Amino acid sequence: MGTRRIERRTALVRRPVFWIPLLIVALFIVGIGVAFATLVPRALDARDLLQAAPPLVVEVQEKVLAGDTQGATRAAAELSEITAAARQQTSGRLWLSLEWVPFAGPNLHAVRMAASSVDLLAQKTVVPAASLGLDALKPADGRVDLAEVDAIGATVTGAVEAVSEATAMLGTVDRSLLVPDVAAGVDRIDDAVASARRLLGPAEDVVAALPGMLGADGPRDILFLFQNNGEVMPRGGTIGSLAQMRVENGAISLVAQSSASARDMPMYTQDVVPIAPEVRAVFPFGLGRYVQSLTLTPRFSLTAEIAREMWNRTHGVQVDAVIAIDTVALSYFLDATGPIDLPGGLQLTSSNAVPVLLGDLYQQFEPYEVDAINQAFAATTMSRLLSGTVGVRELISVLTRAADEHRVLVWSDRAAEQALIEGSHLEGEPPTSVTDADGFGVYFADWTPGKMQRFMTQRVGLAQAVCSTGDRRVRLSVTLGNSVDPALVSDLPAYVTGDGRATKIGSMRVEVLSYALPGYRLVGQTADGPAEAVRAGTDGEFGVAQQTVTIGPQQTRTLTFDYLATEPAEVALVADVTPVVNPTQVVSDSLDCALLGNG
DSSP, rough: OOOHHHHHHHHHHSSSHHHHHHHHHHHHHHHHHHHHHHHHHHHHHHHHHTTHHHHHHHHHHHHHHHOOHHHHHHHHHHHHHHHHHHHTTTSSHHHHHHTSSSSHHHHHHHHHHHHHHHHHHIIIIIHHHHHHHHHGGGGGTTBBHHHHHHHHHHHHHHHHHHHHHHHHHHHHHOGGGGGGGHHHHHHHHHHHHHHHHHHHHHHHHHHHHHHHHHHTTEEEEEEEEEEEEEETTEEEEEEEEEEEEEEETEEEEEEEESSSSTTTTTOOSSSSSSOHHHHHSSSSSSSOOGGOOOOOOOOOOHHHHHHHHHHHHHHHHOOSEEEEEHHHHHHHHHHHHHHHHETTTEEEEEHHHIIIIIIHHHSSHHHHHHHHHHHHHHHHHHHHHHTSSSSSSHHHHHHHHHHHHHHHEEEEHHHHHHHHHSSSSTOOOOOOOOOTTTEEEEEEESSSSGGGGEEEEEEEEEEEEOTSSSSSEEEHHHHHHOOOOOGGGGGGGHHHHHHTSSSSSOEEEEEEEEOOTTTTEEEEEEEESHHHHEEEEEETTTTEEEEEEEEOTTTTEEEEEEESSSOOSOOOOEEEEEOOSSSOOEEEEEOOGGGTTOO
């Protein structure tokens, strides 16, 4: 029996019916191996091509910002060729047919999706953007071309659609089945797409709002408030002058100007808009009645409401938007416009604008003459910016710098536009809690009265500790300095020093306000010497602690505000601080619970 079985098995092995299936399987395996061997060089070529793409994207961006449309278009064309070649290398029937093969297939699919998404973004985002250029947004002879703005809008919309499509492509990739090198490459592309999505979302909203902002659907009146940082206010500085600009069908014109003096803007005996009683207790003087005190509140939305009503009463125009710019920001604009000549043979540059506008002018001219010079400077600067001679890249640079320092603030009466402003550096509101940080407001108000904050230095310290009782304590410390040289005090104009009416000449009297969120209860506030008007109140949802100190020449004063936090776990602490002439140093300090009697 055993011999017969062996003979039958041998006969079966010799038959073609036995070998044909095995041969087919073997040929299939060999075919897959050959196919993969064919695809490997293509995959490596695609990898090399995709690695050459990022520098070209950067080059396109730089040339667009520089206004070099031809250079940007050339770089974009080269990028387009590279990404199209990478996509071609990872496509075709052979590539697609092997994507179902276990292990290797998901990696092939991932490479194809990566190459396809990069090519999609290059063709539908980078190439169209390169041909437009930012010069389309630059005013020429006081007008912005709305057709160019519409073209930019269409490009941004196309880019948003491309990013959504690329996101969907990458979403089909199963990351758990990828080898490390492929996974890392897909992650890099996915991160880039996510970054583009975060940027393009707000950009699409802004571009959609631009035609309306530029008066495409009717004239818009914008009130500009020019702040003087020499006399500090919580949201920047006292108002020195105002200007009304009108925008209609892209054309921008200066309609009216005014100084902030009582000659042009009356002081009211009653609030021009309702001021809540608790807010009036925090700001008992000026707010809602004097134009110079518009920024006495750290809430720019309230500033804008008051400014609109005052301008309407004096000029009969209900403006649609309000923009505040301080002296330091104007000095930044001179980096873009170049020097500006003023009446009396003066020339302002970015290096001398701050000392000249905040003090030196008062040595040569009467205050009413300084008002006229400030208005001339504002008008000339606006004219230069609207002439089309200022480079877009330079203008974006100075605007970004000024906005980052909260020296330019914007409010709009249109809900869609205001929604774009909210949460940005242009908003000008006390800080709120975010996912990973709690904010405090630290604001300064001059009561010298004079223009002495040109010499003020500021340090804000934030400290916290969880004490043995389990309570989290927070200390906010503010150190203010007066850097004026005592030997030079007598040479300063009386309008700058205050002429000794409320303080000794050379000294400054400054109020410090600490704004805290509802989760922080004030448990104490102190100063390192005499302090006035020490009190606590509320402004909406914020608790407000206030102290006023006098700082002599070459002196410093330190004030502290102590809080008990509702939440025991430590979180990051940040501060929104009044923009002053000299930058404020904001630091994280240590806190010893034993010194609080709570150790």
